[in-house]
Amino acid sequence: MSIASNLIINPTNVTKFLFPQSKPSVIRPKPLTIQCAKRSKRTGKLRYPSEKKKLKSNPHAQIGVENKFVGFWRLSKLGISVHNDPGKDFLDISDALLQEIANVLKFPVASMLPPEAFTVIRKSLDARKSQKEPKFMYTVEIDVNKLLSLEPRTWDFISRLEPRVGLIEHVLHERVSGDLIGMAQDIKKINGATVTGEGGHSSYEGSTNSYPTTKKPKIAVVGSGPAGLFSALVLAELGADVTIIERGEAVEQRGRDIGALVVRRILQPESNFCFGEGGAGTWSDGKLVTRIGKNSGSVLAVMETLVRFGAPKSILVDGKPHLGTDRLIPLLQNFRRHLQELGVTFRFGTRVDDLLIEDAFVVGVKVSSSREIPQSNSQKLQYDAVVLAVGHSARDVYQMLLSHNVDLIRKDFAVGFRIEHPQELINSIQYSGLADEVRRGRGKLPVADYKVVEYVSKDGVDGPSTSGPTGRSCYSFCMCPGGQVVLTSTNPAELCINGMSFSRRASKWANAALVVSVSSNDFDALNLHGPLAGVELQREFERRAAIMGGGNFVVPVQTVTDFLENKLSEANVPPSSYRLGVKAANLHDLFPVHITEALQYSISMFEKELPGFISKNAILHGVETRTSSPLQIPRSGETYESTSLKGLYPVGEGAGYAGGIVSAAVDGMHAGFALAKNLGLHRGDIERILGKAQNAISAKY
Numbered sequence: 081m082s083i084a085s086n087l088i089i090n091p092t093n094v095t096k097f098l099f100p101q102s103k104p105s106v107i108r109p110k111p112l113t114i115q116c117a118k119r120s121k122r123t124g125k126l127r128y129p130s131e132k133k134k135l136k137s138n139p140h141a142q143i144g145v146e147n148k149f150v151g152f153w154r155l156s157k158l159g160i161s162v163h164n165d166p167g168k169d170f171l172d173i174s175d176a177l178l179q180e181i182a183n184v185l186k187f188p189v190a191s192m193l194p195p196e197a198f199t200v201i202r203k204s205l206d207a208r209k210s211q212k213e214p215k216f217m218y219t220v221e222i223d224v225n226k227l228l229s230l231e232p233r234t235w236d237f238i239s240r241l242e243p244r245v246g247l248i249e250h251v252l253h254e255r256v257s258g259d260l261i262g263m264a265q266d267i268k269k270i271n272g273a274t275v276t277g278e279g280g281h282s283s284y285e286g287s288t289n290s291y292p293t294t295k296k297p298k299i300a301v302v303g304s305g306p307a308g309l310f311s312a313l314v315l316a317e318l319g320a321d322v323t324i325i326e327r328g329e330a331v332e333q334r335g336r337d338i339g340a341l342v343v344r345r346i347l348q349p350e351s352n353f354c355f356g357e358g359g360a361g362t363w364s365d366g367k368l369v370t371r372i373g374k375n376s377g378s379v380l381a382v383m384e385t386l387v388r389f390g391a392p393k394s395i396l397v398d399g400k401p402h403l404g405t406d407r408l409i410p411l412l413q414n415f416r417r418h419l420q421e422l423g424v425t426f427r428f429g430t431r432v433d434d435l436l437i438e439d440a441f442v443v444g445v446k447v448s449s450s451r452e453i454p455q456s457n458s459q460k461l462q463y464d465a466v467v468l469a470v471g472h473s474a475r476d477v478y479q480m481l482l483s484h485n486v487d488l489i490r491k492d493f494a495v496g497f498r499i500e501h502p503q504e505l506i507n508s509i510q511y512s513g514l515a516d517e518v519r520r521g522r523g524k525l526p527v528a529d530y531k532v533v534e535y536v537s538k539d540g541v542d543g544p545s546t547s548g549p550t551g552r553s554c555y556s557f558c559m560c561p562g563g564q565v566v567l568t569s570t571n572p573a574e575l576c577i578n579g580m581s582f583s584r585r586a587s588k589w590a591n592a593a594l595v596v597s598v599s600s601n602d603f604d605a606l607n608l609h610g611p612l613a614g615v616e617l618q619r620e621f622e623r624r625a626a627i628m629g630g631g632n633f634v635v636p637v638q639t640v641t642d643f644l645e646n647k648l649s650e651a652n653v654p655p656s657s658y659r660l661g662v663k664a665a666n667l668h669d670l671f672p673v674h675i676t677e678a679l680q681y682s683i684s685m686f687e688k689e690l691p692g693f694i695s696k697n698a699i700l701h702g703v704e705t706r707t708s709s710p711l712q713i714p715r716s717g718e719t720y721e722s723t724s725l726k727g728l729y730p731v732g733e734g735a736g737y738a739g740g741i742v743s744a745a746v747d748g749m750h751a752g753f754a755l756a757k758n759l760g761l762h763r764g765d766i767e768r769i770l771g772k773a774q775n776a777i778s779a780k781y
Contacts, residue, residue, distance in 0.1 A: 148238055151252040153222040155184050159206070159215040162514055167524035168205065168216075171397050173198050177218055184248065185237045193234070197227035204399020205526060207510050214514060214525070217399070259384035260310070260749060261418075263769065264317030267762050296321040297759045300445055300463040302432050302477075304328075305359025306741050307732025307748030308469030309415055310382065314752030315467075316422040318761040323463075324424060327431040327450045327474075328356030330416070331409045338363060341567065342659050345633055350431065350450035353568045353578065354473040354706075357428065358412045359733075360568070361741045365560045365581040366403030368395055370742040377770040382745045389414040400526070404583030433458060434480060435466065435728070442466050442727030465727050465755060469748060470734040472709035473570055475615050477734070487714045487724040488611035490603065491736055494557065494707045495621055496595030496679060497667065497700040498565050498577050499640065500656060501693075503590040506530065506561065509692045520562065521584040527561040530592070532689055534682040552597045552675075554682035557707055559592035561585050564657035565701055567633055574622035575629055576705050577658070589657040593704045596678045606672070614710025621670065625703040628665045636665035640698040643667055644680055654697045662701070670702050712736030719758055720751040729755055746773065 164176040173181075173195040181198060182190035202219035227234055243250055258266075297320050301312045304326040316322045327350050328334060334356035340346040341353075354360045368386075373379055383401075387393055390411040395401035403411070416426065429451050436444035444462040470477050482488060507515040510528035517525040533555035558578070562585025568578040579591045603613035606620070628636035635658050642649050648666045656662045668676050687694045713730035714723045715737075722728040731737060731744075731751040738744035750773040753766040767773070 145243060145250045148241060148250065149224055149228065149235075151250065152224060153238070153241060154201075154219065154249040154251055155181060155222065156202075156219045156247055156249070158184070158218040158220060160218065162214050162216065162517065162524060165216045165524070168203075168526045169394070171200050171203060171394060173200065173220075177220070180218075181220060181222075185234070185241065187234060187237050192231060194227065194230035197223050197230055199223070200397055202399060203397050207528075214511060258381065259388045260313055260381050261317060261385065261388065263381060264314060267764070268318065270764065271762050297464040297761070298462070299323070299465050299467060299755070300325055300461065301467045301469055302445070303359070303469035303471065303474075303732070303734070304357050304426070305469060305471055305732060306361065306745035307738060307751070308359075308467065309412075309419075309748065310385075310745045311467050311469060311729075311731060311748035311752035311755070312419060312424055313385070313415075314749055315756055315761070316419060316424050318756045320756065320759065320761060322419075322422075322424045323427060323461075324419070325427045325430050325432055325445065325447060326357060328352070328428065330426070330428050331357045331362065331412050333428075334362075335409070345660060347569065347572055347633070349570055350429070352570060353566055354471060354570050357416070358408060359471050359744075360473065360578075360706075361744075362408050362412065363405050363566065363580050365558065365563060365579065366405060366408050366583075367558070367740060368401040368403065368742050370740060370746075372743050372746060373771075378746045378749065378773060379742060381770060382742055382749065385745075386411065389418070400529075402581070402583075404581055404585070406582045432477065432480075435484060435725075436460060436462070437484065437725070440726060442725060464759070465729060467729045467731060467748075467751065467755065468713070468735060469732045471732075472706060472734045473568075474734055475612075478612060478615060478711065481713070482611060484725065486722060486728070489712045489714060489736075490600060490611055490614050490710060491712050492597055492599045493614060493710050494553075494555075494593075494595035494597045495618070495671070495675070495703065495705045496554075496593060497702055498579060498591050498704050499556075499594045499698060499700050500565060500589050500591040501695060501698045503527065503562055503588055505692060505695060505697065506590040509690050520586040520588075522586075527585040527590075529559045529561045529590070530556065530690060531559065532556045532682075532686045532693075534685045536596075536678040536681055552599075552678055554594070554596045554678050556686075557593040557595050557704075559590070561590050562587045563591055564589060564659070565591050565635070566658070567635075567660060568706060569622070569626075569633065571622075572633075573626055574619060575626035575633065575635065576618075576622045576703055577635060577701055578704070578706070587657060591657065591701075593707060594679065594683070594700070595704055595707055596675050596682075598675070602672075602675075611711055618705040618710060621703050621705050624670055628667075628670065628702065629663050632661075634661040634663050636667065636670070636702045637662040637699045638665060638667045639696055640683060640694050640700060641696050643700055644683060644694065654699055656699060656701070658701060662699075665702070667700055667702050708739050709733055709736040718754070720754040721758075 158180040160176045166174050179190040199221045201221050204217050206217050207214040299315050299320045299322050301308045301324045304324050312322050329351040334351050337348045337351040353363050430447050431450040432445045434446040435442050446460050448458040507518045507528045517523045521527050535553050537551040560579035560581045563579050563581035566580050568576050608616045646668050653664050713735045715730055720729050731748050733744050738747045756762050
């Protein structure tokens with residue numbers, strides 16, 4: 081007789097058969113024993129390299145857990161087929177996921193496990209071609225105490241659970257992270273103890289530059305992108321008098337200015353896709369993906385803060401979180417209101433023309449209205465410190481810094497095109513027969529994206545024998561599924577583009593930057609020298625693109641097939657999402673030959689990874705140049721202060737320390753804490769709470 085039939089015939093034996101060693105609901109305490117003190121085991125980052133190597137080489141290696149019934153167990157790489165999963169927007173515990181959890185626990189009846197004891201902390205889609213079919217991959221946290229209280233018969237199964245690197249992990253504490261506001265309030269409570277200073281004023285202990293509490297330090301934050309907003313939030317929460325100076329407009333007026341550009345071709349030089357509240361990322365895809373550690377305390381604090389201001393909670397779980405422009409605008413409005421409640425002053429439409437410097441120390445800024453002729457009706461404003469949080473399109477600021485002999489170091493970035501395909505084609509390439517499950521962002525599967533990279537060597541070992549000065553990487557960047565190509569020029573004589581998407585990603589097009597790395601060797605080859613050589617390289621390509629398009633913001637384009645064959649077909653160009661018009665052109669005339677050859681070779685290699693990538697319906701738009709800052713402003717790794725000008729704190733993308741919304745926000749947040757500590761607004765080590773700061777330069781984005 082089979083086991084199944086035995087269970088049916090003898091229902092009274094089910095519990096005994098399934099749970100032969102079940103424990104009572106009350107967990108008996110262990111008898112008191114006296115043990116010699118043991119040396120604590122090294123875990124995580126504290127392990128020696130040899131220990132880490134051994135663990136990686138043996139994924140089944142077991143690490144002792146002293147008490148398996150305390151804390152939480154984290155199960156990773158739980159795969160659920162698309163057919164059995166409720167879909168991308170479902171973030172709770174489904175029956176199929178419960179079955180996978182039961183399989184890991186070796187628990188025989190999944191339906192008996194209480195879903196309340198489990199929490200999904202990460203969900204992503206694995207659609208790699210190596211998989212038989214796309215799967216949703218989960219990371220789940222088990223609350224052991226809750227599980228045992230709701231289902232005591234799981235005791236034996238937890239007792240047999242052992243850690244496995246990358247699959248099963250025991251943690252003593254739940255993955256809890258607070259938003260930045262709550263964190264700052266906790267710090268203020270800790271800092272509550274004060275000492276009496278000269279004149280009877282109170283100041284915080286341990287500060288390097290203590291300000292009496294009767295006088296708030298005045299801080300200017302130049303730029304209202306992620307770095308500027310998060311540094312302002314930290315400083316204001318900790319008691320500084322903060323003014324945000326933004327050359328562009330608030331999102332309400334900025335939206336109208338962008339509308340005038342798209343509909344009537346009226347470019348406002350200071351209020352556009354690059355300049356204005358929220359920075360260049362406001363009118364973009366709103367990606368929250370980062371390479372600086374998505375589970376780090378810093379990133380989680382930023383994400384929780386975004387949720388507090390209106391972002392959906394799904395960004396805390398989604399493996400590839402994004403917001404979209406439509407969600408970013410109300411979020412920024414909420415962010416602004418909170419800062420204003422803290423006493424932060426916003427000065428929109430105000431450009432910083434110069435720094436006020438006394439005895440090699442920044443003491444303020446000279447500003448004027450960006451809505452009027454430069455330098456007219458200028459004002460001099462005094463501040464105790466200036467946080468420079470401009471974007472990488474603020475080229476006039478770079479020039480101004482150079483006039484004060486502030487150190488600027490040119491750095492590598494990338495240039496290329498923005499490639500656009502029909503979104504249905506990308507869905508088909510990535511999902512094959514399941515492409516119909518996308519349904520323009522409303523189906524089970526997320527709108528398909530891609531990420532490709534190819535290295536092109538100088539000597540032709542891995543690619544063509546380029547005539548350029550060095551080997552280079554070619555890669556996709558800022559992929560916008562269900563998006564559109566937009567104009568990011570800040571000067572009518574220069575033409576550059578980017579991509580954006582709304583939250584649903586429902587457009588019928590998919591676009592991505594397809595770019596090649598350029599370095600100092602490329603600058604020198606074009607006879608461009610000095611700290612601003614990269615800026616001049618960008619301008620040169622942008623001017624060429626404007627001329628090739630014929631002016632009026634028309635973008636030069638070429639089909640991928642024609643670009644590979646270096647020809648210009650007479651046939652009509654396929655439709656483009658770019659709303660200001662396109663013009664067929666031979667894009668080989670845009671870049672030096674070694675950059676063009678690298679792009680040609682890489683596209684042919686991408687076809688091998690994504691069959692169908694080379695298509696007569698795929699078009700290249702010129703030109704994409706502002707992938708990251710072309711320079712870096714050196715600063716102290718501890719204080720975030722400029723190494724060549726005291727009182728100046730360069731942060732974010734424009735300073736060369738970030739690449740994207742999250743990394744810029746993290747950089748601004750750490751800089752805010754560093755400056756607050758220097759001003760005596762808080763004491764202690766913030767890295768003990770958030771972890772060590774890592775910028776996008778050390779982790780390529």
